[in-house]
Amino acid sequence: MTAALAGCGTSSGSGDVTLKLVAADYDVAGGESSKAYWADLVAEFEKTNPGIKVDVQIESWNDVDRKVAEMVKAGKAPDVAQIGAYADYAAADKLYTADQLLSIPVQSNFLAPLVDAGEQKRVQYGLPFVASTRxxxxxxxxxxxxxxxxxxxxxxxxxxxxxxxxxxxxxxxxxxxxxxxxxxxxxxxxxxxxxxxxxxxxxxxxxxxxxxxxxxxxxxxxxxxxxxxxxxxxxxxxxxxxxxxxxxxxxxxxxxxxxxxxxxxxxxxxxxxxxxxxxxxxxxxxxMGVADWIMGFKQNGHRAEVGTFLDFVFSDKNVLDFADQNDLLPSTISASEAMEKDPKHKDLREFLRALPTSELPPVGKTxxxxxxxxxxxxxxxxxxxxxxxxxxxxxxxxxxxxxxxxx
CATH class of the missing domain: 3.40.190.10 (Periplasmic binding protein-like II)
Known part of the structure; x- marks a missing residue:
């Protein structure tokens, strides 16, 4: 599965709807960890959601925002993008709002400063994928x-x-x-x-x-x-x-x-x-807090399927696995509490305690x-x-x- 995802984008399994996901590569050492993460997550998701396939494209941080912008401009927006900024797409009415996608327990589980930073004109479009503080x-x-x-x-x-x-x-x-x-x-x-x-x-x-x-x-x-x-x-x-x-x-x-x-x-x-x-x-x-964002694009009309996928992405296991793999902080309340209790993450406790009261840059402004x-x-x-x-x-x-x- 990891090898299959190493190209420009592949699909796996079979189903009625195929979602296109473009995600950033967090492996600064040039390894396969981000590709392996999404491969494992998608394989598990497709087991329990046989009507939905997910086609994954991994791009370096140097390229991912530009690649998504080019796809949107060409009229070929992905269904889901995990990138650095959401504001321009929200302002252009290209994104689903958080409450159009997520179940109430998932949407209410994000840390408050990250919710605020994901809002444009008091409506949340950017879903905080992973976080950091200083x-x-x-x-x-x-x-x-x-x-x-x-x-x-x-x-x-x-x-x-x-x-x-x-x-x-x-x-x-x-x-x-x-x-x-x-x-x-x-x-x-x-x-x-x-x-x-x-x-x-x-x-x-x-x-x-x-x-x-x-x-x-x-x-x-x-x-x-x-x-x-x-x-x-x-x-x-x-x-x-x-x-x-x-x-x-x-x-x-x-x-x-x-x-x-x-x-x-x-x-x-x-x-x-x-x-x-x-x-x-x-x-x-x-x-200062920092977040990277994941968002659902409206173009292909797959609102229900995107929502089902993103609910799965934000399960505690998936959130913790990614944060742990990359020395970053979870974006959700429950995963943050679990990480703080885990002795192996004692070095991150000061960061975790700082995040709920952190302030993020005004990323909601275009x-x-x-x-x-x-x-x-x-x-x-x-x-x-x-x-x-x-x-x-x-x-x-x-x-x-x-x-x-x-x-």
């Missing part, structure tokens, strides 16, 4: 060498610890701050949340250039970057991948990380500690893709020598408001 990672060996006994709880603590790491250890990056174009929008959001605001105001409008957000980046520039506590690479040039690699080499004292870094660091022999992101005067009110690209390309300038957080954030904020008004 914590502050620190190198225990370097902390011991620097004589740091307590984990940082506030920004002042974080700065004081970074100074000790710089002065008393050989850490190249006391605090690694990846504001390079790979994922600057995520690092930025973590800091804005820890400063008390975020990308949007309480009614959902962009507030990137707010006084609170400018104050956050002023602190960051003055107290970390200008004091040379962020390492030899300028934050605007440092990508997340490179920061994570430096952490696994033992060169980073602290950075903001996600669950997958735990395993990579452990394999490299790094003794890792994690703690909730510090805020201005204590623990940040929330941290303007978000453009705004995110603007942040990636320009936020690093806010902390450059002579840079102005106010000018940079206000400029990004004005562009975001213009993009939002065009939605």
């Amino acid at each position: 914590l502050l990672f620190y190198n225990k060996k370097l902390f011991n060498e620097a004589g740091i006994k307590d984990t940082p709880q506030t920004w002042d603590d974080l700065q004081a610890d970074a100074v000790k790491l710089k002065e008393q250890t050989d850490a190249k990056y006391p605090f690694a701050l990846p504001l390079g174009p790979e994922e600057a929008q995520a690092e930025t959001m973590m800091w804005l949340l820890s400063g008390g605001e975020g990308y949007v105001d309480p009614v959902g409008n962009y507030s990137i250039g707010s006084k609170t957000n400018i104050s956050t980046f002023n602190w960051l520039k003055t107290n970390l970057v200008d004091k040379e506590l962020t390492g030899p690479v300028a934050p605007g040039k440092l990508n997340r991948k490179d920061a994570f690699a430096a952490f696994t080499r033992g060169e980073v004292g602290m950075l903001n990380g996600h669950p997958s870094l735990m395993q990579a660091a452990a394999k490299a022999g790094i003794d890792v500690g994690t703690v909730a992101l510090p805020g201005r005067a204590g623990k940040a009110k929330s941290t 303007s978000w893709a453009k705004v995110s690209e603007n942040i990636k390309g320009n936020i690093g300038k806010a902390v450059e020598p002579g840079g102005s957080p106010a000018i940079v954030l206000e400029r990004i904020g004005r562009a975001a408001a213009t993009a939002e008004s065009a939605e």
Whole structure:
């Protein structure tokens, strides 16, 4: 079955309806784990649903969103897509809503922040397939060498610890701050949340250039970057991948990380500690959550069959199997509770506890893709020598408001 799914898409079994599923490949090592996951899931599904076949196409993360977009544009939308974004398709009325697809127990089982992020104009279209959140990672060996006994709880603590790491250890990056174009929008959001605001105001409008957000980046520039506590690479040039690699080499004292870094660091022999992101005067009110999405397209009219399939996808066993396989977090309440109780996942408990109160980027806005690209390309300038957080954030904020008004 795994071999059969390795091509552009195959079907298995026999039945009255064939669903087309396009899904992303999560196997960063280039293996077959994602293909095997879907092969096993589909085989089990078809046993109990003989009237429905599922034709699976696995694509790399580099290609999957583009491939689905091309299929939709050509009038050949898949029945189900597991990709990175849903907003454009929802706005174009191409998707079934969650309540058109899922049984009530399944729909009510998603974690609340993920439901909110899957909504467009208060209607849920994006079904959260898998999730992640962020914590502050620190190198225990370097902390011991620097004589740091307590984990940082506030920004002042974080700065004081970074100074000790710089002065008393050989850490190249006391605090690694990846504001390079790979994922600057995520690092930025973590800091804005820890400063008390975020990308949007309480009614959902962009507030990137707010006084609170400018104050956050002023602190960051003055107290970390200008004091040379962020390492030899300028934050605007440092990508997340490179920061994570430096952490696994033992060169980073602290950075903001996600669950997958735990395993990579452990394999490299790094003794890792994690703690909730510090805020201005204590623990940040929330941290950033992330979700990937699965959705049902209306074009082929297979609403009932898609719903039956997705109810099966979101069973505890399937949700846990995928999260476990990829060092990610379940998107459902029941699977999260099961994972937290499982001793083998004790390293993920802090992440699991952070997820229910996390805040996700405004992925329900069709303007978000453009705004995110603007942040990636320009936020690093806010902390450059002579840079102005106010000018940079206000400029990004004005562009975001213009993009939002065009939605």
